Amino acid sequence: MATLELRNVNKTYGSGLPDTLKNIQLAIADGEFLILVGPSGCGKSTLMNCIAGLENITGGAIVVDGTDISQMSPKDRDIAMVFQSYALYPTMTVRQNIEFGLKIRKVPASEIDQEVARVAKLLQIEHLLTRKPGQLSGGQQQRVAMGRALARRPKIYLFDEPLSNLDAKLRVEMRTEMKLMHQRLKTTTVYVTHDQIEAMTLGDKVAVMKDGIIQQFGTPKDIYTEPANLFVASFIGSPPMNFIPVKPRRDNGQWQAPLASDQGQLGLPLQAEGVDLASREVILGLRPEQLAVAGEGARAVLQARVEVIEPTGPDTLVFVTLNGTKVCCRVAPDQAPAAGEILNLSFDASKALLFDAQSGERLAARSNTPAEGSAGNVAQFRGR
Template identity: 85%
Template sequence: MATLELRNVNKSYGSGLPDTLKNIQLSIDSGEFLILVGPSGCGKSTLMNCIAGLENITGGEILVDGADISRMSPKDRDIAMVFQSYALYPTMSVRQNIEFGLKIRKVPAAEIDQEVARVAKLLQIEHLLGRKPSQLSGGQQQRVAMGRALARRPKIYLFDEPLSNLDAKLRVEMRTEMKLMHQRLKTTTVYVTHDQIEAMTLGDKVAVMKDGIIQQFGTPSEIYNEPANLFVASFIGSPPMNFIPVKPVREGSQWVAPLDSGHGHLNLALGHTDQDLTGRELILGLRPEQLALAGVGTVVQLPAQVEVTEPTGPDTLVFVTINGTKVCCRVAPDQAPALGAAMAVGFDAGKALLFDAQSGERLAIQSNTPAEPSAGNIAQFKGR
């Protein structure tokens, strides 16, 4: 196990070209599972390759246990990597693939046999040791690739989208196995994925990337409940967060955000602020599970009409329109209203988020929910 720290890491592929990685700063403790998540082309695999030493950084430092490894050869970094393509040797058996790295390091034969047996038992591939990669399924090949890395007992494991080639059912199974494996081994791990479900379920810490920049770094709960900006809020969560454009207007001594469903109107109080919000466009953010039929636990109630329903099994997604925007509500199947029915959309105003439409940044707000539900007071606006 080892700590991993990245200090102002930059990567460029030539003068005049924009940096692929821009001032990356991350720090994870020994034994933690770090997820690098983001859309294709955001720089997450490049960052992984830089940690492994497969690509050189053009600025900053990469430290393992406090020692700078930025200029070390990959073979000297004591880091094992599992590639998306598995990269198994086709002419070697499963046993030979797993023990190859140990033989290169001239580990005694008795120790190699012990490590192969340990890894094979851990991954439940004892019966496959004599087979060639062409005789294995995708899931079995993925386990062999993991086994080759596990046999080395490195300080850090790197996984570059190892489940992306598997079918949906097998992905879920292997995701669970990887989490169980990490709980047993407690080895520092960095895992790259574009799948936000994998990010939320596997990681102790999550770094959300876009255009070579870390948009937010924190626990899965922090990323989900307190997204730093519109990009993070939209990327993490399935179905994604609802974004409702609002234009604040002054009402007496405070600002309010009008909400109109076409079947009802409501002014949400934004509280008092010295800032002039005239003409400023804000975005109200609400998770689908925060929107439900008005009732116990809801504060704001807005009449609306059901336009679309999508049964998913455990939930039913109900769509209505607020401020000209299609909004998704997640309700229990036995509570789902009929298509075209009138419903009162309810939500706890204190859990709503506000974003600046121009910058995308989340605004700092303080819950100020009133005792009377009809007041519909969302939060006290505190500015950026």
């Protein structure tokens, strides 16, 4: 196992071309599971290839256990990688695929047999050892690719979107198996994905990337509840966060965010110390679960007409329009209204966020407000 540091890592493919990676800085503790997540083209696979030594960096340093490995060849880095395409040798059996790297390193035959048996048991592929890749399903091939990496016992594992070729059901099953495997092995792992559900469920730490830049780095909980900007807030979460344009106004010395539906209006009070809201275009961010059906006896914050409902099983997604923007609310199935009904909406204002519409940066910290439906339901925001 090992620590991994990326110190101001840059990557460009030629003079005059924009940097693919821009001043990447990350520190991963021994045994941690890091997720690199972002849309296609954000640089996450390039960064992984740089860690593996398949790409040369053009600036900065990659440090493992305090040693700069930036100029080492891939074979000397003691890093194992599982590719998106699995990259299995089609003419070799499963056993031969798993043991190939060990034979190249001239590991004694008795040790190779022990490693193959250990890995096969861990991944539950003992009965597949005599088959060739063409005789395996996608999930079985994925296990073999993992087994080939696991047999080496490297310092660091790299996974480049290993589940993207699997169907939805198998992807969920393999995601659980990968988390169990990491809990048993406790080996430092870097995992690339564009799937934010994988990022939230698998990672100890998550780095959200866009255009070769780390937008935010932290725990899954921090990324979800305290997004640094509009991009992170929109990319992490399913369904995504609601973004409602508001034009703050001052009423009796108090800033308010006006919210309007076809059934009424609400002035949501804001505390904005040190922020001149009059000179800003502001976006209010609310997760779907922060909008709820007002309970019995609770003060209805705002009434809105239901436009669309989407049952998902455990939840029902309800869509209304606020400030001319379609907004999603997540409610329990037994609370679900019908399309066209008037919904009494209550806000969890304590978890609402404010973003600057021009820069996209988050302006606000969380407020300490009463529970939903109680008197004085006030959203408080503090500028950075």
